[in-house]
Amino acid sequence: MSMELHPSIVALVSLAANIATNHPKQGLCQLDKLKQYGVAQEQIDTVIEIARHIRDEAAQSLDASFDLARSKAAANALLGTIGAAEDVCCTPTPGGKSCC
Secondary structure (H helix, E strand, O other), rough: OOOOOOOOHHHHHHHHHHOOOOOOOOOHHHHHHHOOOOOOOOHHHHHHHHHOOOOOOOHHOOOOOHHHOOOOHHHHHHHHHHHHHHOOOOOOOOOOOOOO
């Protein structure tokens, strides 16, 4: 049995994916659609906050991996933070929103 997602959910997912992946279009057309669907600005802001947090967290993780591979000194300095981050599946956004 196939259930279609409501267009507002599709637009929210698309907006988040565009932001999280640094897509050049940035999900701007989804903002117009979301307003047309009557999605509350607070809900849109939450999705934007979570997407940015995931994007930033991924970039930090990639940077840390690069630094680890680049030098042993960097590996020793970052070991504590990377180990702690691996123990948690998801960290909250700076605004305290859960992304999982």
